[in-house]
Amino acid sequence: MNHPKPLIRGSRIEIISPSGAMSDELIDKGAEQLVALGYHVTIAHHAKSKFGRFAGTTQQRTEDFLQAFANENVDAIWCSRGGYGCAHLLEVFEKETDLQLADKWLIGYSDITALHAYLNNRGIQSLHAPMLKHLAEEGNDTAIAYTQKILSGEYPHYTIDAHPLNKLGKATATLRGGNLSVLLSLRGTPFDLPADTDIILFIEDIAEQPYHIERMLYNLKLGGVLSRIKGLIVGQFSDCPEDTSMPGTIYESIASLMDEYNIPLCFNFPVGHVKDNYPLICGAKTQLEVTNNGATVSFL
DSSP: BBBBOOTTOOOEEEEEEEOOOOHHHHHHHHHHHHHTTEEEEOOTTTTTOOOOOOOSHHHHHHHHHHHHHHOOTEEEEEEEESSHHHHHHHHHHOOTOOOOOOOOOOOOOGGHHHHHHHHTTTBEEEEEEOOOHHHHHHSSHHHHHHHHHHHHTTEEEEEEETTTBBOOOEEEEEEEEEEEEHHHHTTTTTTTOOOOOOOOHHHHHHHHHHHHHHHHHHHHHHHHHHHHSEEEEEEEEEEEETTTSSSSSSHHHHHHTTTTSSSSOOOSOOOOSSSOOOOEESSSEEEEETTTTTTEEEEO
């Protein structure tokens, strides 16, 4: 996949809101934080728009997305927040198959998983990382520091503590994934996970019942996805209370379902709707190694 160029001090970042609406105050505060990090910041024309729960109409949000990619003076695009709404943009993209997109970083997660899937399937890497809302509320914390390193071309090497449900092994493949619910909503569409590419999959989610999570994973199993992946990184499932009527915890259910596959499994990776939401490069060649001492994730 094409790798976006590194950012330097003074690079221009455009803020867009392709999904849910966010308060003007948080957008302005997040923009101030980006300026403090050394970037030149602009806010897309419709980023502060409101259309019900959405940040503007589908046309407005699509226009901001496409103009940010087309503007040669914009070096990276930072999403304000997730929520729901990126599916509206995908419907437009499916009809406009001749869209020309420059290789530049798109930064976000949660509902932005849909846009990562779109860009990755077009051969452009993207960054699953904290959004502007996180930056406005948390400031320049560890997750933002890692994100800035990746944007500057310095790839982190993550080392994660061992977990009792980990499965040992080593794999090298293209990293894909994101929010499990969004990934499932793309099944059977042109934006689905590729069937012809070796991938390491990472998943996370929020506010889902444990049996919903298992059902989604069974979709991936019955659809042949889990038998094709080379490794699995299991992130955080926030606001997902355990169900004592299930045979095991969410993590235990995932481990049981994956038991038949001889691939490395990494549990409790810091990615998802949590403060320590470590950035992951979607579409990058990645090595996952799980040992008795823990797990490492490296971008190659």
